Amino acid sequence: MSSAVRSVSRGFRRGRGEGRERQDPYRRDAKRAGSGCCPGCGAVYLRGRWTWRGRPFGAQAIECPACERIRERTPAGILRLDGDAKNRAELLGLVHNVEGRERALHPLERVMVLRERRDGIYVETTGVHLARRIADALRRSFHEAAALDFALGEELVRVRWPAPPRGGALRPRRGTSPSRAATRPKA
Numbered sequence: 001m002s003s004a005v006r007s008v009s010r011g012f013r014r015g016r017g018e019g020r021e022r023q024d025p026y027r028r029d030a031k032r033a034g035s036g037c038c039p040g041c042g043a044v045y046l047r048g049r050w051t052w053r054g055r056p057f058g059a060q061a062i063e064c065p066a067c068e069r070i071r072e073r074t075p076a077g078i079l080r081l082d083g084d085a086k087n088r089a090e091l092l093g094l095v096h097n098v099e100g101r102e103r104a105l106h107p108l109e110r111v112m113v114l115r116e117r118r119d120g121i122y123v124e125t126t127g128v129h130l131a132r133r134i135a136d137a138l139r140r141s142f143h144e145a146a147a148l149d150f151a152l153g154e155e156l157v158r159v160r161w162p163a164p165p166r167g168g169a170l171r172p173r174r175g176t177s178p179s180r181a182a183t184r185p186k187a
């Protein structure tokens with residue numbers, strides 16, 4: 001991890017996916033013999049990996065882990081990117097570009113939800129890798145680091161950009177308990 005991207009473990013709202021302690025069935029169950037093709041997206045499973053190559057002869061239909069996550073609405077990355085109306089288009093463009101690049105190389109890395117909000121954009125990804133790549137791209141483009149918060153044995157990452165200032169001083173946000181914010185220890 002880049003030193004400019006720091007991890008924090010507090011200051012996040014509890015959200016979907018948290019508390020669901022489990023192994024990651026999306027990757028683990030993917031290891032199987034033979035070849036397969038996902039009926040949802042056309043990704044091809046061959047020799048233990050998912051690729052975009054042509055469908056091999058005799059490939060059986062196997063739902064890929066990314067389509068499974070989308071169907072079950074279980075993201076691996078949850079990103080909240082703050083921005084005003086002015087730079088929202090820029091943020092959307094950045095997410096689209098990074099996804100296009102990563103998805104071409106890694107079929108299981110996709111954006112599954114992309115929502116514009118009054119105060120920025122909200123993104124869910126099917127892979128932790130893509131979420132980290134988006135965080136890296138934001139840092140390079142805007143010279144501001146993101147905060148990454150891992151959970152579920154690093155199978156879920158929450159990204160908040162820009163990272164809240166160190167040592168508290170969080171602006172009160174919707175859904176953040178004022179008492180909790182007030183009792184944050186000073187750095």
Ligand SMILES: [Zn+2]
Nearest residue numbers: 038041064067
């Ligand atoms: Zn698929």
